[in-house]
Amino acid sequence: MTHIELAQGLHVIIGGHFPKCNTLVILDDEVVVIDPGCSIEDLRAFLMTQNLNLNDIGTVILSHIHPDHITHAVRLNRLSRCRIAANDITAPLFNDKEKMKNFLGFHRANPVRPLWENLVNSKMFGALEEGRIDEELHNGDKFALGNNTLRMVYTPGHLPDHMCIEILESNLVFGADIDLDLEFGPFYGHPNSSISDFKDSIRRLQHNDYNGLISGHLQTPVIEDYKTALAAYQRHIGMREDLVLAEIMNGAGTIAEITLRAIIYPSLTDPVFLQFETWMIEHHVASLLQRGLIEEKKKRYVAL
């Protein structure tokens, strides 16, 4: 199955795991597509079941700047002249892909940059194309569509620009990369990701009583008991931190030594994933230092 209907006019095209994502399609006064990172053929096939085509899309909304979520935005804009909307942190990054690369840690001096660009161009082709955001959104902004009203909820941590999108009438929330996927996520693998912001964002979603959370990556995208799932998701971050601490207690004293144990991603055969792993381990080491559980002595981390 490539798509499911969540409510009248509210559909999810299943893109699944990275390098794709689940795409929300809302058929209302206009056709709205949130995070166009699913297969474009699946999106086209779904629209055809509704007697629509790709050039009937009126608005594309982006939850954040990650290539697997913005993949087809520029292409759809060219095809349909749809407007592209994103929040005020995402917008300047989308409008200048060099800024986006720097934001994600892939500045020119990073030797992994060309490998990451190759990964994006081979698996998420279109994400690095230059384009323009037509409408800037802000935290709490409402986007009225006739039968559906969307509301933007800033949820940083995964990245500073990450936002979730509430669908008020259905009382659902599109969690984007607060995706409840324990296999790949929670992901905070960039220099400007933040574990503490991520946890605050999880808590923010836990405080609201939604009918369900729509995951940006799970094959079964709607989780009704999302509060329990969010608790497990948050525990996963803590378990990783315990593993990092255990490695330091076992004598791993540098980021490179800790990273060799492949704590977050089981295989380190890919240099891009090794970079993500390194950044995530760096966040955990900073957190352990802040919690007073380790200290740095002669350029090596030691447990206290």
Ligand SMILES: [Zn+2]
């Ligand atoms: Zn993401």
